[in-house]
Amino acid sequence: LAKTTQPISMDSYEGQEVNITCSHNNIATNDYITWYQQFPSQGPRFIIQGYKTKVTNEVASLFIPADRKSSTLSLPRVSLSDTAVYYCLVGDSGNTPLVFGKGTRLSVIA
Amino acid sequence: GAVVSQHPSRVICKSGTSVKIECRSLDFQATTMFWYRQFPKQSLMLMATSNEGSKATYEQGVEKDKFLINHASLTLSTLTVTSAHPEDSSFYICSARGGIAGGRRDTQYFGPGTRLTVL
Numbered sequence: 581l582a583k584t585t586q587p588i589s590m591d592s593y594e595g596q597e598v599n600i601t602c603s604h605n606n607i608a609t610n611d612y613i614t615w616y617q618q619f620p621s622q623g624p625r626f627i628i629q630g631y632k633t634k635v636t637n638e639v640a641s642l643f644i645p646a647d648r649k650s651s652t653l654s655l656p657r658v659s660l661s662d663t664a665v666y667y668c669l670v671g672d673s674g675n676t677p678l679v680f681g682k683g684t685r686l687s688v689i690a
Numbered sequence: 691g692a693v694v695s696q697h698p699s700r701v702i703c704k705s706g707t708s709v710k711i712e713c714r715s716l717d718f719q720a721t722t723m724f725w726y727r728q729f730p731k732q733s734l735m736l737m738a739t740s741n742e743g744s745k746a747t748y749e750q751g752v753e754k755d756k757f758l759i760n761h762a763s764l765t766l767s768t769l770t771v772t773s774a775h776p777e778d779s780s781f782y783i784c785s786a787r788g789g790i791a792g793g794r795r796d797t798q799y800f801g802p803g804t805r806l807t808v809l
Contacts, residue, residue, distance in 0.1 A: 614797060623694075623783045623800035624734070667733070671798075677724045677785075678798050680734040 583607070584668045589685040598655045600684050602668030605649045610672040613644060613651045618665045618683070627666075628653070655686075663688045693717055694786050696801035703774055704809055711769045711804045713784030719764035720786035724798065725757075728781040740767045774808040781805055 585603040592598045604613065612631055616624035628635055630642045630651070641654040655662060667683040693716040703709050713723055721742045726734040738759050739747045746759035756778075758770040767786075771778055783803045 612797075616800070621781065621803065621805065623696075623785075623803045626692075626797060626799060629797055677736050677739055679736060680726075682733050 583611075583670050583679065584681045586666075586668055586681060586684045588682060589687070591687045591689060592658055593689050594659055595657050598658050598662075598686060598688075600653045600655075600666055600668075600686070601650060602653070603650050604668070604670045607648050607670050608672065611670040612672070613642065613648075614669050614671070614678070615640070615642065615653045616667045616669070618667065624667060658686075658688045660688050660690060662686065692797070692799045694784065694799050694801040696782075696784055696804050698804060699802060700805045700807075702807045702809065705775055706773055708770055708772045709774055709806060711771075711782055711784075711806075713767045713769070713786070713801055715765045715786045715799075718786075720767075721764060722787055723761060723767040724785040725759060725767075725769050726783045726785065728783060728803075734783060737769075771806065774806070776808045779806055779808045 583604055583606060612629055614629040615627045617627050618624045628637055628640045628642045630644050632644050632648060635642045643652045665683040665685050667680055669678045671678045695714045695716055697712045701709055723740040725737045727737050728734045736749050737752045740759045740761040742761045742764050748754045756772055761767040781803050784801045785798045787798050
């Protein structure tokens with residue numbers, strides 16, 4: 581079973597900031613939080629990963645509250661090319677595979 | 691770094707034939723690789739965990755005799771769909787955890803996927 585819960589879909593206009601929140605109430609001490617982006621007929625692409633507080637890279641920010649039971653992926657100023665499915669996953673650094681939930685289908689509208 | 695490739699990207703075969711899909715970690719060594727399957731409009735489903743030099747671990751409901759996995763080296767895992775049937779038509783995606791030479795050790799990197807169509 582997936583360890584995370586996300587909204588099924590979201591819509592946004594171009595240029596807006598998009599925040600996708602993920603719930604992971606049963607996250608374990610050793611678990612990291614990782615977000616992936618998937619376009620149709622492509623493999624998931626790593627976006628960002630964090631353990632706690634805030635992480636920022638060139639494409640997104642990840643906000644994790646102190647209790648780590650949720651996380652929020654923030655995409656600044658989305659464009660049409662950001663239309664994709666976004667997956668939030670939790671897992672440790674061992675050999676345990678990531679189990680995917682349903683993801684969030686983001687549609688960016690012009 | 692941490693690039694994973696798959697070959698072929700697309701394959702069409704007749705029912706009853708076998709198809710082999712290769713997964714390679716191009717710039718890092720991966721002691722563990724994972725195989726997923728994805729049907730249209732659905733999420734990725736884990737099929738098996740492939741460990742270098744040992745037998746794969748299959749998820750419940752995945753037939754190990756039908757989906758043969760071999761992980762003969764630290765950079766190559768293969769998935770062979772034996773006696774393929776139309777219901778095996780799907781998008782197969784491999785993944786490797788970042789290892790020694792590249793990527794983050796605690797992150798899974800995914801290949802581009804292989805589209806299998808069984809006629």
